[in-house]
Amino acid sequence: MFSKMILDKHLNYPQTLETSSLEVQRGVTWLEEYLKSEKSFEPIYALEFYVLSKFKFPLVNEFVEKAERDEFWDKIWYYDEMDYIFYYLLELGLAENYKFKDSLKSYLDFVVSSGGQHVFGNVGISLLTIVSSQLYPAKLELLLKGALETLEDEDFEEKDLKNLALIGLALFELDHNKYQKHIEKIIEYLMRIQKQKGYWGVLKRKKGERKYSIITSIEKTFYVIKFLSRTRFVYSNLVSDRILERTKVWIKSLQSPNGSWLDNPEATSYALLTLISLGEGPKIPHEYLELVTNETSQAIRNVKPMFLVTNPYRAETSIKDTLESLFLNAEKRVWIISRYITEFFPDIIKLHKDKPQVDIRIITLPKSEKSGYRGDGKRFLDPAYDMLQRLLGDSFRATSIIHARLYIVDDQLLVTSADLTPEQLKNEFNAGILTMDPDVLSEAEKFFLDIWEIAKNKEK
Numbered sequence: 503m504f505s506k507m508i509l510d511k512h513l514n515y516p517q518t519l520e521t522s523s524l525e526v527q528r529g530v531t532w533l534e535e536y537l538k539s540e541k542s543f544e545p546i547y548a549l550e551f552y553v554l555s556k557f558k559f560p561l562v563n564e565f566v567e568k569a570e571r572d573e574f575w576d577k578i579w580y581y582d583e584m585d586y587i588f589y590y591l592l593e594l595g596l597a598e599n600y601k602f603k604d605s606l607k608s609y610l611d612f613v614v615s616s617g618g619q620h621v622f623g624n625v626g627i628s629l630l631t632i633v634s635s636q637l638y639p640a641k642l643e644l645l646l647k648g649a650l651e652t653l654e655d656e657d658f659e660e661k662d663l664k665n666l667a668l669i670g671l672a673l674f675e676l677d678h679n680k681y682q683k684h685i686e687k688i689i690e691y692l693m694r695i696q697k698q699k700g701y702w703g704v705l706k707r708k709k710g711e712r713k714y715s716i717i718t719s720i721e722k723t724f725y726v727i728k729f730l731s732r733t734r735f736v737y738s739n740l741v742s743d744r745i746l747e748r749t750k751v752w753i754k755s756l757q758s759p760n761g762s763w764l765d766n767p768e769a770t771s772y773a774l775l776t777l778i779s780l781g782e783g784p785k786i787p788h789e790y791l792e793l794v795t796n797e798t799s800q801a802i803r804n805v806k807p808m809f810l811v812t813n814p815y816r817a818e819t820s821i822k823d824t825l826e827s828l829f830l831n832a833e834k835r836v837w838i839i840s841r842y843i844t845e846f847f848p849d850i851i852k853l854h855k856d857k858p859q860v861d862i863r864i865i866t867l868p869k870s871e872k873s874g875y876r877g878d879g880k881r882f883l884d885p886a887y888d889m890l891q892r893l894l895g896d897s898f899r900a901t902s903i904i905h906a907r908l909y910i911v912d913d914q915l916l917v918t919s920a921d922l923t924p925e926q927l928k929n930e931f932n933a934g935i936l937t938m939d940p941d942v943l944s945e946a947e948k949f950f951l952d953i954w955e956i957a958k959n960k961e962k
Contacts, residue, residue, distance in 0.1 A: 518557040521785040525754050528761030529774045530557055536767050537561060543568040545578040548590035553771045555594060556778060566594055575601040584609055585624055589631045597635050606631070610641050618648030625649055626668025633672045649673070653684050658691055663702055667692060667725040674733055689733060689740045692726050700748030702726045716756065717769040723749060724772040724779070731779040750780045807937040812920060814929050821920050821934050822927035828911040829853060835861040837910040837950050838922070842872065844879025845922045847886040854893060861897075864890060865950075865957055868900040877925040899957035907934075908946060914938050915946045 519527055530553070537550055543565050551565045568574050569591060581587060588606050596602045610628065613621045620628065629645040632638055649669045658666060670688035673681035696702055703719030706712055727749055734741035753776050756763055763769040777783065810820040822845075829836060829849045836853065843866055854862055872883050891898045909916040918934025920926035937943070 515558045515560060518784040522557075523777065523782040525757055526774060526777050526782050529757065529763070529770055529777075530554065530559075532761035533767060533770050533774070534559060534561075536762075536770075543574075545569075545574065545587050545591070546581050547767075548587045548594065549771050550767050552590040552593050553774050556783060562594070566596070569594070569596055569602075570599055572601060575605050578605060585613075585627045585631065589627055589634070592631055592635050597637070603637060606635075607638060607641075610638065614641060614644055614648075616644070618644040618646070618651070620648070624665050624668065625652065626665040626672060630668050630672040630675070633676050646676075650684065653687065660704060663692070663695070664722045664725050667722075667729040671725075671729045671732060674729070674736075678733070678736060685733060686737065686740060689730065689737055692730065693740065693742065693745060696726075696745055696748070698748075700745075700750070700752035713764055717764060717766055720753070720756070720763060720769050720776070721772045723753070724776040727776050727779050746780055749776065750782070753777060807935050807939070810916070810918065810934045810936055812927055812930060812932040814931070819928055821916075821918055821932060824916065824936060825909060825922075825927075828909065828914060828916070832857070832860050832911050834859075834912045835910065836863070837861075837908075838864045839866075839904060839906050839908040839950065839953065840864075840922045841867045841904060841907070842875050842877075842879075842883065843886050843890065843922045844875075844877070844882040845924055845927055847882070847890055847922075851889060851893060862894060863897045863899075863950075863954065864894060865899050865901065865904060865953055867904065868902055871902055875923070877923050878929075879924050896958075899954065901953065901957040904953065906949075908950060910943070910946060910950060913940075913943060915943050917946070 519530060533550060533553060537547065551562050555562045578584060578587060588609065591602060615621065625645055625648045629649050632642045632645060649672070652665065652669060666688050670685050673685055678685060701719050701723045703722040704715060705719055706715040730741050730746065753773050756773065758765065763773040810824055811818050812821050825846065829846060832853060850862060853860060869887055872887065875883055907918050907921055914936060916934050916936045918932060920932040920934060926932050
């Protein structure tokens with residue numbers, strides 16, 4: 503995840519393209535011109551834009567922006583092979599889009615039976631989509647059941663080829679140790695049925711059927727190569743480099759003088775993805791790899807959670823010390839959930855005065871329920887409540903059903919057992935986790951805002 507973010511930040515379209523093989527450069531250029539001429543941002547082109555996203559093609563951003571709008575999703579139901587469209591939209595970064603989630607769930611509800619079988623379509627691609635998105639665990643169990651039943655057959659058929667490759671890839675991504683025997687079975691089968699020229703599939707001899715059969719064979723070959731390329735480093739004893747090299751030669755032999763494959767955007771996309779999987783795509787210089795490695799390490803250090811405590815027997819007050827530092831250095835926001843507040847309220851008042859741009863929000867117990875507090879800070883309980891309520895107005899809310907203690911300051915989150923009181927920050931055993939993980943922070947924000955709305959009309 504971090505590597506992808508850093509690559510996105512540093513690389514651009516010309517840099518990624520110029521380090522690719524000549525065949526890939528010509529194919530990408532043809533695909534770019536094709537999409538520009540079509541001037542279409544409909545779901546059916548998710549595959550093609552996914553290919554160009556590998557090269558940071560600027561038009562991809564426009565496609566993603568269109569895909570985030572509601573009207574984009576009204577058209578998705580008109581296309582065949584919707585399961586593949588969902589997968590490539592996921593790969594383009596739309597996993598958090600609510601229309602993506604709703605549409606995917608509706609599709610799966612329709613096509614996946616209670617036994618995990620597809621009414622139509624491909625169980626492998628749907629399983630891979632769920633594994634990659636980490637959505638809908640109940641559907642994952644159903645699809646996994648159907649996929650494993652598919653692998654029980656001793657003799658697979660040609661029509662199973664693409665499905666098997668996708669099931670294998672999904673199992674590898676899910677847990678390659680747990681499903682090792684299934685993965686090895688798929689590898690051995692796919693390696694055994696490769697055609698002498700290097701492809702998977704069936705090429706028809708009849709003139710009217712020839713072109714379509716080549717397109718479908720390129721597609722099947724890609725999914726097989728994607729699976730084998732992903733697994734080759736774990737199962738190096740099974741995946742032959744000679745087999746992969748034959749595929750590379752075959753794919754390149756089909757390229758037209760204009761850079762396309764059969765003047766077909768789908769065939770061109772799958773051919774390009776095959777070559778990318780075989781190492782013909784963007785190359786990263788050693789120096790650049792060192793930069794990425796360094797920045798990735800920094801990013802990991804920044805989001806690595808910290809365990810904080812209050813331990814009176816060891817005079818450890820890392821929770822209090824951290825909160826003090828967070829409040830002192832806040833620049834954007836301070837969101838607090840604490841049942842009682844007798845500590846740090848002067849700091850919060852000063853922060854509001856010195857940095858009025860900081861979004862300060864506090865959720866606490868109603869004043870009528872403060873009588874349960876018996877600590878040393880009791881004399882400060884009512885004054886702190888009154889001053890903060892008067893100072894913050896509607897940014898100070900109360901509800902009687904909070905038990906969580908949560909502090910969001912700028913882009914840092916502290917979840918702890920400690921209220922803002924001297925007992926819990928100094929004299930009792932308390933613990934907490936501090937993190938900058940953006941995914942965890944996002945979920946904490948949603949949790950806070952849910953309570954914030956609930957507390958909006960509560961009596962303070």
